[in-house]
Amino acid sequence: MTADVPTELVEAALAAARERGSDVAEVPVTAIAAAAGLSRSTLLRRLGGSRAPLDAAVRRAGVDPGGRPPVRERAMAAAARLIGERGIGALTLDAVAEAAECSLPTLHTVFAGRDGLLRAMFERHGPVLDLERLAADPPERIEDTVEQLYRALVVLFEHEPRVLPAIFADVFSRPDGPGARVLRENLPRMLGSLGPLLAAQVAAGRLRPWPIPLLIQQLLGPLAIHMLLRPTIEPVLGDALPPVEDTVQIFADAFLRAAALPGPAEDGGR
Template structure:
């Protein structure tokens, strides 16, 4: 039975599912046997296999997958305690799963935190923009600001927690989390901003610099906003108004001015 348990865990990890949600045909294929042979060896039903998996210290599931429960639990813990306060023990307790299950699905704490960040970061919105790019430079810049602003404000507030940890501990878990998603993020942003650079609408700055100029003011504002709101009250612009201010400032900073009538430089 041990080799069948290992095959079930391997198939569950490959598919990102609980063992209970993995079809027997997939487990049999991983074990290199036929489905009928698998059924014969486990006594005609998967009950014995699930029991063996549980005896090995892994929750076979049957509820929402361990991956989903763990990501949700870890996200709430990050919002409550910050990255430093999230342990696999705490996540296992909140998600009602075992430590071996978390290690099997995420390969450790960094893998879990990276999955949480990807779920709640701007990446899903950026991928949607890349699939259907906005028209024009201004539309692209506004859509990017809106995507990042939505991610920064999204509850639970994972993105601000990650950046706050990064500022406090440059070599901490936040740096490792960002190292996983940053290459994909930069590739998408290069795909959205690069055509405008090549067309002469944006200054030919390196993509990381263009991104820093875009994100810097917005990130600083989001991190400071919880402090500014009680102090300034109604004097603080709404988030939508703030995004528009930053869109205008970004275009003034990096857009190449259009030629004005008579050949003189005009505005962006």
């Protein structure tokens, strides 16, 4: 049992880790036994046959024994599971700390609070990075731009755990809630990527000169709403609902018919 691990064994494990410059979890049992002045078999016998109680005792002493992903990664994974299962409203730092097996002060240090954790979650599971990658190397044809953007959006909405749908659900239900705050904070980055990309297409005469925010809504809104509703309507509609691949093409064609300007070959050279 963890409570039965003597203090001298914990100290021996920490000393062996310091000597090697590594985490306790990476120190062989033989080295820990030597630091404690014991044989390997004696050490394991005193630990009940496994080193797990020793690692737990080290953790209880306030030291992360290591051998696990960093706290940030564990917390992000735990938060994603909680959001996917219960929504943003159920996401508390206490719940994340328990699921990630870390302390509450550590979470505050890493994320500077709950909003910081949500910002990190949105960056990882939201469209910001995809938009920035697309804007950094945009396709020449507007058709290819729309297709790449839609395919990235579909992946984000379908990816488990469903963090992005949960964020949007919170936005719709609570305009002043945490989801809305995160969305507002990231809006400048999204506009900074997608806005110039679309503005360049407008300047080139490929898209109608609509206000950029409305052009973005026309581009993203229909598919985003569809992907939010699809898990609900798909079991009801069955085969009447086109596959996702076909749906992406339908929405892409609809956007281009509405927003794209005809080229010379399409308008008779006018």
